[in-house]
Amino acid sequence: MAFDPAIYEAARRSLFDQYAQEAALNAYQRYLAETRGQRPILQLEEAAFGRTAGGGLGQVPKLTSSYARRGLQTQGVRSGIYKQALENYAKQRERQLGYAREDLSSALRGYDLGSAQAQERFESGLSDVERSKSRQIAEDAAALLRLR
Amino acid sequence: MSNAFDPTEGADIDTSADTSGGGSYGSTLSGQAALQRAATERAKIAAEAQAAAAALARQQAGATAQEAYLRSQLSAPIPSIITENIDAQEASGRQYIQDQAAALLAQLQERKAQGEQLTTTGFSNLMNYLARNQPTAFAQAQRAMPTITQSGLGQYMAGQGVSPAAAQEAASLANIQAAGGASNYNQLLNVLAAREAASQQSRQGEAEMGLATALANLQGLYGQGTASLEQQKLSALQELQTTIANARLQAAQQKAARDQAIQDALAALYGTGYVKPPAQQSTAEQTLNAITAGTTPNPGVDALLELIAQAQQSPTYSGGGGGGGGLPIGNAMVAL
Numbered sequence: 001m002a003f004d005p006a007i008y009e010a011a012r013r014s015l016f017d018q019y020a021q022e023a024a025l026n027a028y029q030r031y032l033a034e035t036r037g038q039r040p041i042l043q044l045e046e047a048a049f050g051r052t053a054g055g056g057l058g059q060v061p062k063l064t065s066s067y068a069r070r071g072l073q074t075q076g077v078r079s080g081i082y083k084q085a086l087e088n089y090a091k092q093r094e095r096q097l098g099y100a101r102e103d104l105s106s107a108l109r110g111y112d113l114g115s116a117q118a119q120e121r122f123e124s125g126l127s128d129v130e131r132s133k134s135r136q137i138a139e140d141a142a143a144l145l146r147l148r
Numbered sequence: 149m150s151n152a153f154d155p156t157e158g159a160d161i162d163t164s165a166d167t168s169g170g171g172s173y174g175s176t177l178s179g180q181a182a183l184q185r186a187a188t189e190r191a192k193i194a195a196e197a198q199a200a201a202a203a204l205a206r207q208q209a210g211a212t213a214q215e216a217y218l219r220s221q222l223s224a225p226i227p228s229i230i231t232e233n234i235d236a237q238e239a240s241g242r243q244y245i246q247d248q249a250a251a252l253l254a255q256l257q258e259r260k261a262q263g264e265q266l267t268t269t270g271f272s273n274l275m276n277y278l279a280r281n282q283p284t285a286f287a288q289a290q291r292a293m294p295t296i297t298q299s300g301l302g303q304y305m306a307g308q309g310v311s312p313a314a315a316q317e318a319a320s321l322a323n324i325q326a327a328g329g330a331s332n333y334n335q336l337l338n339v340l341a342a343r344e345a346a347s348q349q350s351r352q353g354e355a356e357m358g359l360a361t362a363l364a365n366l367q368g369l370y371g372q373g374t375a376s377l378e379q380q381k382l383s384a385l386q387e388l389q390t391t392i393a394n395a396r397l398q399a400a401q402q403k404a405a406r407d408q409a410i411q412d413a414l415a416a417l418y419g420t421g422y423v424k425p426p427a428q429q430s431t432a433e434q435t436l437n438a439i440t441a442g443t444t445p446n447p448g449v450d451a452l453l454e455l456i457a458q459a460q461q462s463p464t465y466s467g468g469g470g471g472g473g474g475l476p477i478g479n480a481m482v483a484l
Binding site for chain 2: 045048061064073078082083086087089090091092093094095097098099101102105106109112113115116117118119120122123124126127130131133134135136137138140141142144145146
């Protein structure tokens with residue numbers, strides 16, 4: 001086969017297009033995953049403190065107010081039930097927040113890894129195109145010599 | 149009976165006058181007429197004999213001339229125009245084959261040089277590309293940083309008189325988990341980066357080996373081409389040699405046929421009897437003549453002649469085969 005660099009340019013374009021599509025899709029999926037992963041974190045934070053009228057988190061855990069209503073936590077009163085409940089709540093909250101944050105990080109790392117893999121495929125694909133081109137040149141040169 | 153002309157035929161006829169018979173006048177007249185007729189006959193016969201002798205002389209002279217001509221033509225070499233033509237054909241044929249082979253070899257060398265240049269350029273481009281474009285996908289990928297968090301309720305719990313240790317412990321566990329996850333991810337990236345670099349080195353090595361292999365392949369093809377060319381050249385030369393040999397053989401055959409025809413003509417000429425064929429020499433006579441003329445060197449004969457000369461000078465030489473000189477001469481005869 002006579003050497004035709006056009007087919008390698010087509011292969012190169014194909015690699016660019018494929019990489020661009022993969023990168024765009026991966027970026028969009030990462031954005032969705034980040035949004036989805038932030039939601040439980042936000043819910044856990046809101047569950048603890050609630051929202052202020054301005055949209056921010058409240059300063060006092062909602063748990064406290066329910067115990068105050070029952071007289072278990074008032075000015076100068078810190079019942080053992082309240083203390084135990086606050087401790088359990090804080091532990092559970094921190095555990096759930098840790099899970100949520102780790103889930104989000106893992107999901108985002110998965111997409112980051114996918115992006116790196118796509119780039120690696122793109123780079124190695126380009127190298128393979130160059131390799132095929134040089135191989136074809138060598139084969140064509142040999143064929144020319146073989147023709148005589 | 150042979151139809152060949154014999155000039156001596158009738159020579160024994162008696163042409164003298166017979167005067168023994170008759171005695172009358174009439175008989176005298178008749179005798180005179182007979183005499184006249186006889187004289188006429190003698191003259192006629194003499195003229196015929198003279199003509200016959202002249203004809204014989206002409207025939208012999210012609211036959212001699214013919215023989216001389218035929219002998220001059222006998223064993224004449226192949227005409228130089230033919231041998232020169234054959235030599236010229238051979239020389240031109242050889243030159244043509246050499247020129248063709250040289251042209252094809254030059255073409256082959258040119259293509260080999262082009263092929264080597266293309267191959268070297270192609271692989272050099274590949275190696276330059278690989279050197280310029282080191283893989284970066286995993287090597288430069290963003291490393292994970294574990295998020296270190298503090299318990300969000302710690303300060304509040306302390307204010308409420310509740311120990312934040314339990315909550316902080318949960319936060320620490322989450323941090324440890326996050327650090328482990330980040331570390332695993334970074335480790336994975338490091339492994340992938342190392343594999344990426346190894347793949348690149350493999351590609352570079354492959355390019356170098358590919359260049360060497362391709363050049364060796366070209367060299368092999370060039371060797372095949374030159375061998376094929378050489379074989380074709382030898383075949384062509386062999387074919388030319390066969391053709392030239394056939395031409396020479398044909399010329400020799402034609403010469404032999406011509407000599408044979410001359411021999412046949414000479415034989416026919418000798419058959420007429422006008423020319424006497426040359427005396428035939430036996431093989432021994434021919435050999436002896438050749439030795440005497442010195443054209444055939446024979447060490448045995450030389451030794452024999454020397455011994456004979458020595459024996460003749462010796463006082464004991466008896467002149468025969470016996471005596472003291474008999475044995476060496478016998479040895480010389482054996483050598484001869």
